[in-house]
Amino acid sequence: MAKSSATDAPVRPPLMQEEKLLSSYQSVQAQFNRAADAMSLELGIRAILQEPTNEIVVHFPVVLDSGDVRLFAGYRVQHNNVLGPYKGGIRFHPSVSLDEIKALAALMTWKCAVVNIPFGGAKGGVSMEPRDYTRGELERITRRFTFSLQNFIGPERDIPAPDVNTNAQTMSWMMDTYIMGCDVEDRGAMKHVVTGKPIEIGGSHGRDIAVGQSIVYSLEEYLKTAGWKTGLESSTVTIQGYGNVGSAAGVLLQEKGAKLLAVNDHTGSIHNPRGIDAEDLREYVRARGGLAGYRKADTIDREEFWKVKADIVIPAAMENQITTANADSIDAKVIIEGANNPVSPMAEERLIERGIPIIPDILANAGGVTVSYFEWVQNKNSQIWRLGKVLKELEFHIKSNCRTILKKAQKQKIDLRTAAYMLALERIAAVYRLRGIFP
Numbered sequence: 188m189a190k191s192s193a194t195d196a197p198v199r200p201p202l203m204q205e206e207k208l209l210s211s212y213q214s215v216q217a218q219f220n221r222a223a224d225a226m227s228l229e230l231g232i233r234a235i236l237q238e239p240t241n242e243i244v245v246h247f248p249v250v251l252d253s254g255d256v257r258l259f260a261g262y263r264v265q266h267n268n269v270l271g272p273y274k275g276g277i278r279f280h281p282s283v284s285l286d287e288i289k290a291l292a293a294l295m296t297w298k299c300a301v302v303n304i305p306f307g308g309a310k311g312g313v314s315m316e317p318r319d320y321t322r323g324e325l326e327r328i329t330r331r332f333t334f335s336l337q338n339f340i341g342p343e344r345d346i347p348a349p350d351v352n353t354n355a356q357t358m359s360w361m362m363d364t365y366i367m368g369c370d371v372e373d374r375g376a377m378k379h380v381v382t383g384k385p386i387e388i389g390g391s392h393g394r395d396i397a398v399g400q401s402i403v404y405s406l407e408e409y410l411k412t413a414g415w416k417t418g419l420e421s422s423t424v425t426i427q428g429y430g431n432v433g434s435a436a437g438v439l440l441q442e443k444g445a446k447l448l449a450v451n452d453h454t455g456s457i458h459n460p461r462g463i464d465a466e467d468l469r470e471y472v473r474a475r476g477g478l479a480g481y482r483k484a485d486t487i488d489r490e491e492f493w494k495v496k497a498d499i500v501i502p503a504a505m506e507n508q509i510t511t512a513n514a515d516s517i518d519a520k521v522i523i524e525g526a527n528n529p530v531s532p533m534a535e536e537r538l539i540e541r542g543i544p545i546i547p548d549i550l551a552n553a554g555g556v557t558v559s560y561f562e563w564v565q566n567k568n569s570q571i572w573r574l575g576k577v578l579k580e581l582e583f584h585i586k587s588n589c590r591t592i593l594k595k596a597q598k599q600k601i602d603l604r605t606a607a608y609m610l611a612l613e614r615i616a617a618v619y620r621l622r623g624i625f626p
Contacts, residue, residue, distance in 0.1 A: 211290035222608030271305035276350025379566035399435025401554025420444035428504025437465035
């Protein structure tokens, strides 16, 4: 398959000679340092941005349905708030650790700056396997974790949102717990303490498809530069991870005329060269909790999934899913990151050398935080935006900044990730230069 790139022979200094899988935070730091070096970022500003402002670790007990008491570890990292209040999701997953949350908080800082919204970066999570707990137990875990963070979050200070294994219901419990703990007369005015809420209690239209939509908008803008004559129409796609992000991207791309060829999730992999109905698969996964047993496609192993030839590959699951172990198997025209940090630095080097560009996470999946910003604005102003307005505003934020990144990459002959990081750092550095360093 002929490869197409939005940049002309992008220049990237090598990170290492052989694969050494970095921790999540080391990987993000490597990306940050590459961009900071390329733009000769001032040492003072660079030092500030290299470490989070606050790292909060809490241990809290919860009574399970059995009557047993379990102690959970929870984290909230507030990376930087020079652009505005801290903003970032809460995830429930066994892999949650301080290192992972620090990495994701830093990515949120760059993400908010890339799409030019007045938020800083934060992230949080609880180390647990949510499938092991009942709905009642999950509610108690969520509420007790929120109570532990009561003095660190707030609608003008730090605004959580859904992430891996959390959803609108989780945000409802968080909002209610926070509000009930506030000594204020108008508790209703505090509902923008979280975003990603159900519509009925102040959520925004379009939040459920926001990341999938930003993937589509990023691809549409990229393909203009890459010279794809047919655009998304008749393009082929594979998706790794078919939760909210992957399934939304699959359905939206299918509506644009793309064909979904293969999907992988935590339960297995499937392939159908004639195409997989993205909507039908989404309903199946929602009902069964995974794609295992789906009969309208052939079951394949994980290694074969990465070998399926497609125009577009979307890693939309977790970090470090594409490494040097599978990067050489990928045959695609472009990779677009639906997940955060899904491509290891060394794998990225190989992919770019092979002419496969990567549209980075801090642009491609920024639809979530962008629509969260819209929700926050609506709550503050007692407004309800129609879906059409939400999507129009989202399209502007994603496509206009995508164009800026593509132009920067072409002009400086750098890859798309470095260009995106440089755009974020330029905007943050400009604010530090204007405000100065207190005192």
